[in-house]
Amino acid sequence: MAIKENLEEIKREIPSHVKLVAVSKTKPVETIREAYEAGQRLFGENKAQEMIAKQPELPSDIKWHFIGHLQRNKVRYLAPFVDIIESVDSLRLLREINKEAIKNERTIPVLLQFHIASEETKFGLDLDEARQLLQSKDFQEMQNIRVCGVMGMATFTEDEKVLRKEFSLLKSIFDTLKNEYFNSTDHFREISMGMSGDFKIAIEEGSTIVRIGTSIFGERNYH
Numbered sequence: 733m734a735i736k737e738n739l740e741e742i743k744r745e746i747p748s749h750v751k752l753v754a755v756s757k758t759k760p761v762e763t764i765r766e767a768y769e770a771g772q773r774l775f776g777e778n779k780a781q782e783m784i785a786k787q788p789e790l791p792s793d794i795k796w797h798f799i800g801h802l803q804r805n806k807v808r809y810l811a812p813f814v815d816i817i818e819s820v821d822s823l824r825l826l827r828e829i830n831k832e833a834i835k836n837e838r839t840i841p842v843l844l845q846f847h848i849a850s851e852e853t854k855f856g857l858d859l860d861e862a863r864q865l866l867q868s869k870d871f872q873e874m875q876n877i878r879v880c881g882v883m884g885m886a887t888f889t890e891d892e893k894v895l896r897k898e899f900s901l902l903k904s905i906f907d908t909l910k911n912e913y914f915n916s917t918d919h920f921r922e923i924s925m926g927m928s929g930d931f932k933i934a935i936e937e938g939s940t941i942v943r944i945g946t947s948i949f950g951e952r953n954y955h
């Protein structure tokens with residue numbers, strides 16, 4: 733596998749202000765190490781068990797992005813080391829993350845995940861739900877959470893018009909929330925959107941974080 737070459741090729745296509753998360757779900761630690769040795773430091777996993785199993789096997793300067801649906805009872809295992817939880821879609825989950833962050837005497841950065849695709853199966857908030865969350869007394873009292881931006885997954889399609897529409901929706905949600913709630917902070921600045929098939933369009937529409945698996949590591953095997 734030409735992981736190093738794949739990484740180099742992708743980096744050539746990404747402007748320097750956009751972060752590249754290598755999505756290593758289903759891939760063994762040896763494969764991740766190969767990417768690490770090619771200089772990659774941000775990795776993304778979508779299953780808590782998998783991230784927890786891999787993390788101790790790999791260098792400690794890796795930054796782990798959690799990008800999948802997270803059950804509250806798994807938060808405590810990620811809280812000691814996770815770099816950012818990109819997939820927060822409820823106040824209840826946020827409450828749990830805050831609680832575990834306190835136990836670990838740290839602040840945990842998070843992104844709010846939005847439902848931008850036409851597919852029903854994908855998780856995420858809509859704008860009104862996010863406003864309710866951000867306005868709640870509960871949220872405002874959380875001391876150990878830092879909301880750093882938004883995340884979303886577009887519809888699985890090659891239709892560029894559909895992709896642009898969904899990415900620009902996420903960008904406009906970001907702008908709205910920034911205006912309404914985060915104008916005086918500079919940490920609310922990330923828009924995580926774009927995967928192997930659509931990251932160039934996502935970047936044109938304002939992405940600051942792309943999450944790429946297949947184009948780096950090849951197809952995944954699900955058994």
Ligand SMILES: *Cc1c(COP(=O)(O)O)cnc(C)c1O
Nearest residue numbers: 755778799927928943944945946
């Ligand atoms: C798997 C996954 C990706 C990467 O998808 P590829 O098409 O393999 O690049 C990105 N984001 C999330 C949330 C994922 O689950």
